[in-house]
Amino acid sequence: MSTPDSSLQTVRISLAERSYDIRIGSGQLSDPLAWQGLPKASAALIVSNETVAPLYLERCRQQLLGHYARVDAVLLRDGEQYKDWDSLNQIFDTLLRTASDRKTVLVALGGGVIGDMTGFAAAVYMRGVPFVQVPTTLLSQVDSSVGGKTAINHPLGKNMLGAFYQPERVIADLDTLDTLPERELSAGLAEVIKYGPIADAEFLAWIEAHIDALRARDKGALAYAVKRSCEIKAWVVGQDEREQGLRAILNFGHTFGHAIETGLGYGNWLHGEAVGCGMVLASDLSVRKGLMPADFLPRMRRVIERAGLPVTAPKLGLQRYLELMRVDKKAEGGEIRFVLIEALGKAGMHGADGALVDAVLQAHCA
């Protein structure tokens, strides 16, 4: 249960097609070493948003100007509700207006929404250009940095359009978390907490012991949380890059979570808040299915609550929940599949009948 320091740590992601590094530490954004050895090209395009750009765009641009003759930027509107075709098209318009060729390097500077959209733009622009992730939120540092999942939302469903596409590198500067609103820090902690019950019981205990340090943005605690989260995700993804099976366990809390997000309309709850609350529901379902002992629910509920996350779900009604979960990508042939905990550190996919889901919703909806 030691807390290492916040100097540079590297997680190597090894994949069939190619490998890349996640650099985690303080001061990465201004460290020339972090920016060396990226693909050669005549131009780079930074994709960011109105909130992040005033804070970090210039630092990022200065580093890139040491390697690319032209560095452009496109600033998108901030928020999950703008993770759509119109925003994606702003990236394409910029690329085409500047006659960007198929070697142009895209740089995602921002949170998960920016990362998902930039990655998807990189995957499809001229059928694929290289891209670099510079995640500036805890959620994107621990979640979207690993796994190559990129996407945009469709009015009828979240992340419905996307691609599997790997970055050239991830540069996770912990200093950017200093400017993160409290609510977003908590949202990021939801994904950190997730890695415990699905893959590493010891990590869950570590999180419980360090939850206050994490909320106080202790760099050492954050460095370990980000590193361990990336390692666990990399281990899972490495065994199932195209999301055929095992990888689904990363969606613990996400089936309920996506239903909450879509049901309330994107942008009302943060993704991490919906996942946090979704984990409470999925933990309860794990108990009701007889997979976990009764004390698992209050334990999960407590650490989620201490992370500053909602533990009570919105009252959308059983039918609406079922309808929203059925369109989830994990549904197959209309049957809803949940990621449930089978033992501390072990998760699997399970169906659940309507009555059980109803009981869970009755217990946790406001």
Added chain:
Amino acid sequence: MSTPDSSLQTVRISLAERSYDIRIGSGQLSDPLAWQGLPKASAALIVSNETVAPLYLERCRQQLLGHYARVDAVLLRDGEQYKDWDSLNQIFDTLLRTASDRKTVLVALGGGVIGDMTGFAAAVYMRGVPFVQVPTTLLSQVDSSVGGKTAINHPLGKNMLGAFYQPERVIADLDTLDTLPERELSAGLAEVIKYGPIADAEFLAWIEAHIDALRARDKGALAYAVKRSCEIKAWVVGQDEREQGLRAILNFGHTFGHAIETGLGYGNWLHGEAVGCGMVLASDLSVRKGLMPADFLPRMRRVIERAGLPVTAPKLGLQRYLELMRVDKKAEGGEIRFVLIEALGKAGMHGADGALVDAVLQAHCA
């Protein structure tokens, strides 16, 4: 120089990730064997257009109903000018409205535009669902059936957004060519002709000997032309699936061709017409660069003309041509690269200075 018959011929496409068959012959659309062994799923979605659907949709649907509990169809507007986000989104809307899951099989019934859009939709819907190509034009049977290139156009450039994505199978029914307008048959012949100079001198001679039979839709001649074209393309693509190098030779005539298409506005010239004319210009450039003897130009010009294709380019002006070619995906760092013929059956990438390009345009523009 024999002309084989039109009974079933199969070209096997072997790729790293997976392999698939192209079935070429008469009566394929109604042959249950052609539709056996596709991926299991609860639903299939046929994507077609207003022109093709009245002719072949029911036959296709009947075959699919033998394998899938639900078979839906979405009909797009017909034409290259509709190969855009709005049409693509019609596919997504249909998939999401019918709550289609990630196993749903997409079936592209139509020409290259339908194939490109359906393939791209399949590549990105839920980050990838299986799809089957049923090409109903000569162009799509010889070109888009092999190689996995999918795309839509952007107002600022053709095929700018897309993915490399392989079909499960290609079912090329030669009988569908009976209903093809003459102009489109000629457009398809442009891509058939292309395979001669870039890869197979004997095939060029065979085409010259059978050009009238091909235009008369002789099934035996068509079967051989489609088969040989697919074999050559498969050989090229097999060595360069992600279009890093060699594969570029398939774009002989396409740099000028894309400029013509974009310059005139999509839908004025057919893609094959622009490529046919583009091959005349690229042949001339091959001669002017000293790569080919002078008689190569009239030879190419004559077979292209006999195929019923335009050999005189529109007068857009040198600057406009250069501007349009610079945004072409083959341009790198602003330099325009042309596929030129180095010997009969051998092509390579070459730059060309403005004066030489100007001379070519002067010689062939109306």
